[in-house]
Amino acid sequence: MTVIRCDVAIVGAGPYGLSATAHLSRVDGLDVRVFGEPMDFWKCRMPEGLFLRSPWAASNLSDPEARLTLDSFCAQIGSQVPVPIPLDRFVEYGLWFQHEAVRDVDRRRVTRVERDAKGFRLTLSDGESFISRRVVIAAGIGPFAYRPSQFRGLPTDFVTHSSDQRDVRRLSGKRVVVVGAGQSALESAALIHEAGGHVEVITRAPRVHWLGWRARIERLGAIAKLLYSPYDIGPAGVSRIVALPGLVKCFPRPIQDRFRVRALRPAGARWLIGRLANVTITTGRTVVSAVPSGDELHLKLDDGALRRVDHALVGTGYRVDISRYPFLPSELSRRLVGADGFPKLSRGLESSMPGLHFLGAPSAWTLGPLMYFVAGTEYTARSLARFIGQFGPKSHR
Numbered sequence: 001m002t003v004i005r006c007d008v009a010i011v012g013a014g015p016y017g018l019s020a021t022a023h024l025s026r027v028d029g030l031d032v033r034v035f036g037e038p039m040d041f042w043k044c045r046m047p048e049g050l051f052l053r054s055p056w057a058a059s060n061l062s063d064p065e066a067r068l069t070l071d072s073f074c075a076q077i078g079s080q081v082p083v084p085i086p087l088d089r090f091v092e093y094g095l096w097f098q099h100e101a102v103r104d105v106d107r108r109r110v111t112r113v114e115r116d117a118k119g120f121r122l123t124l125s126d127g128e129s130f131i132s133r134r135v136v137i138a139a140g141i142g143p144f145a146y147r148p149s150q151f152r153g154l155p156t157d158f159v160t161h162s163s164d165q166r167d168v169r170r171l172s173g174k175r176v177v178v179v180g181a182g183q184s185a186l187e188s189a190a191l192i193h194e195a196g197g198h199v200e201v202i203t204r205a206p207r208v209h210w211l212g213w214r215a216r217i218e219r220l221g222a223i224a225k226l227l228y229s230p231y232d233i234g235p236a237g238v239s240r241i242v243a244l245p246g247l248v249k250c251f252p253r254p255i256q257d258r259f260r261v262r263a264l265r266p267a268g269a270r271w272l273i274g275r276l277a278n279v280t281i282t283t284g285r286t287v288v289s290a291v292p293s294g295d296e297l298h299l300k301l302d303d304g305a306l307r308r309v310d311h312a313l314v315g316t317g318y319r320v321d322i323s324r325y326p327f328l329p330s331e332l333s334r335r336l337v338g339a340d341g342f343p344k345l346s347r348g349l350e351s352s353m354p355g356l357h358f359l360g361a362p363s364a365w366t367l368g369p370l371m372y373f374v375a376g377t378e379y380t381a382r383s384l385a386r387f388i389g390q391f392g393p394k395s396h397r
Helices: 015-024 040-044 070-077 087-101 183-194 222-227 238-242 253-264 361-367 374-389
Strands: 004-011 032-035 110-116 119-124 129-137 159-161 175-179 198-203 280-283 287-293 296-301 306-309 311-314 356-358
Touching (some): 110 129, 175 183, 296 311
Parallel strands (some): 004 032, 129 356, 159 311, 175 311
Antiparallel strands (some): 110 119, 296 306
C-alpha cells in the first residue's frame, strides 16, 4: 500500500483544528491535512437545546483575515443568531467556516499516531497510513470526561455524563439527580426539567455561583473594560490577564494555577436562574455511593440521606489526561514531559517531542484557561502558523 506524505497532519476538525488548518493553509508550499468529522463533538456529544455560555465575542473561529466571524455568517445567511447562542446555530456556523476556509477535510478517524524516522506515522480507520513531518493534536475534550469513582462502571441506563446525554427527552417523567454546579450540570438540569423530568441538582459547593458580573457593570464604561476582557472568562482583573496567554505563561507556576482555579470554578450563566426556579438545588452535599436496585438507582449522600432515582447525570466536567486519547499509544505519551496529565509546551505549542503539537484544553497548563474555550483559537492558530511557517516548506519535505 502506498504511504502518503504531508508536512502537517491535524488530528481533529473542531474549532481548534479548523482554525489551525485555515492559518497553516496560508503558509506557502505547506501540505496540510486535517482529519476528523467537522464539529463532531458539538454535533454529537452535547445536549440538544443547549446554549453556549460564551459571549458573542468569544465564539468566533479564527481565520488569517478575521473574515469568517459570526457577524459574517449572519450576513451570509441573512438572519441574526440569537444571544445566548444556540448550540445548533453554532454548529451551523462552524460548518460554514469549514466550507469557506477548509474545503478538504479527510473525515476518516485517526486510530494511531506513532513516531517515525521521517516524522510521524498516522494510521486511519480504514487502515491507510500517512507520514507527516509534524502532527497537531486538536482532538478536543471528549476523552477527558470525568466521572467520580462512585459512578464508574455503572450501566448507562442508570448513569451518564453530560457529554453522553444528547437527547434529554428520554428522561421525560423520570426522577433524575444531576451532580455538579457548573454550566454543563445546571443547563442539563434545566433541559431535563423542561423536557418533563423531575430533577434535583446536588453539589458539594456551599452555593451556586452565577456568571455575568461583566454585563452588570458595563454601565461603568471604561472601568468595566479594564476589569473584564470581551471573552468574560474569570473574575474582575483575572479576566483581563487570562485573555492574554502570552502573558499568563510569564507568571510563576503557583500564580498561573491560581488563575486557572479562579477562572474555571464551577458556575452557571445568569440566564439559567429563571429556568431553574422550579428545580431543587441541594448544596453542600456529596454523593458517596450509587447502587442499582431493581429499576432504581439508590444514591447515598454524605449526611446519610438516600435518593431513589431513575437516573443520575454527572455534570462533573473534564480532567485533561492526554494518555486517554485513544490514538496515542502509551509508549509515545509516556515519553512526553508533562504535568498532571497536561503536556508541557514550548513555542508554537510544541511538546517535548519535536514536531508534536497540542491545541485546546491540553495546552491550558502552558497558556492558561482561555484554552478551554473557543476564544483560544485565535491565539493558538496564529502562534502555530507563525512557528511552523518560519522554517519554510523545504524543511518539512
